[in-house]
Amino acid sequence: MTRMGNREATETDGLPDWLAPVRTTAETVRPEDLSRFLPPPTGGRRSAVLVLFGHGPDGPDLLLIERARSLRSHAGQPSFPGGAIDPEDDGPITAALREAEEETGLEPTGVQVFGVLPDLYIPVSDFVVTPVLGWWREPSRVAPGDPAEVAEVFRVPVSALADPAHRVRLRHPSGHLGPAFAVDGHLVWGFTAGVIDRLLHLCGWERPWPRSRTVDLGDPSIFR
Template sequence: MTQVPDWLERLAAQARQATVPRYLRPPAGRGREAAVLMLFGEGPNGPDVLLIQRSAHGRRHAGQPAFPGGGVDPGDGGPEAAALREAQEETGVDPAGVEVLCRMPELYLTHSDNRVTPVVAWWREPSAVHAASPDEVESVERVPIAELVDPRNRFTLRHPSGFAGPAFRVRGMLVWGFTAMVLDSVLRAGGLDVPWDTAQVEELPPDSLNLASR
């Protein structure tokens, strides 16, 4: 059992007060409630965060790296419980070893019509994880923060629509879109970010675009 580290306490304090960009603010009366779990732990290669690679056969966000998560069910009682339940279903993580620290402001995803609440948590007692729901999840990775903030793994990714945002290339995954934006914001909030070349721009690969367009 390990205590919440100072860097994560600082990150959580900033994350709960994060400012939501106008284009991510939920519209009144629209969207399905959803939650994702941003689970930080202390792994063999230092501090890390749990990410999944969604199945290419999924209905929404197919093939994309993401935080574990999904819809908030009536019996969940809120985003925190929903995020933990979904993480257990998708990765096999034991919720008993997870300490929820805060919820971030709700964000709206137009493509899936979801109002998503990111839940920040500390992996107090890590458990084995795997792709527990193969129909939805292709793989599970504990990604070291050191790899995420490494300038060699960071760049700006441009969608054919013209929108450009932060992206990461780690552990064989191209992390972009919603997940990359949230990661970028919380790493900066926690003082973990290091300077990187934001002028290095790449186009969204056709295979990623085709999956995202479903």
């Protein structure tokens, strides 16, 4: 990442070839291609998340956290590292890297930010979220920073997320239906699953999956 005053910039040189469709998507995608929940004209709580791609033992993967169950917002949900944009942050890139470091112990200098997706909206918590795309060029050790906020830090292979056997449509008690991923004992749903679902589709990584398979949140059969 480079900075010029209060401006933030991204770097695209030196990315692995498999990230090319993600970079292209970041350059061309429209907000409505990613979600039907778009930010209101005014208001909303500004925040940023780090969508961090790495390369682990099972190939390309994503870094996720599980939020502590004691939190007021999105308790117990797997999510991208991230949080509110503070006044001292230069912008969403700075905020996403800072939050990722606080939550996981990630070394920000090992991350190459190569794109920023359009702002999206989480109505239930009134967050206006900027997803920041990163390449984990130099992986560092990660673990929960504060157990009161983060219960677990884990990496999920992109191949596992694209595996039709791990994909379902999840019905929330509110009645909302959305994509979800049941992988490695984790149920990824909500905003995070929506972004992953759209990236798999837009990047050409999606595989046909049984969209008729619908489960309710909390259904124990989801991991069978």
